[in-house]
Amino acid sequence: MRRTQLYLEDDLWAALHAKALLDGATVSELVRVAVRERYMGSLEERRAAMLGIVGLWKDRAGMGDAEAFVRNLRDDDRLERLEESDRLAAE
Numbered sequence: 001m002r003r004t005q006l007y008l009e010d011d012l013w014a015a016l017h018a019k020a021l022l023d024g025a026t027v028s029e030l031v032r033v034a035v036r037e038r039y040m041g042s043l044e045e046r047r048a049a050m051l052g053i054v055g056l057w058k059d060r061a062g063m064g065d066a067e068a069f070v071r072n073l074r075d076d077d078r079l080e081r082l083e084e085s086d087r088l089a090a091e
Helices: 010-023 027-040 043-053 066-075 078-090
Strands: none
């Protein structure tokens, strides 16, 4: 977690402070929840999005064996070729 500072108008501060007292929370906690829901979506929305991609490609034709595909990527020398190309370009 990182510490930050922000400036709030008096009416917003008063509303957050009152809500925090009612909920037994802190103003910081209310701000974190509001920012998370506004910019990251609610936990339910994020969970639904993740569940929506489970098995997305299970019926996709032409994928072949997933394990073999990943092993092929790991054995590929593209990164080494790119590094060599970058090295030569820098010379």
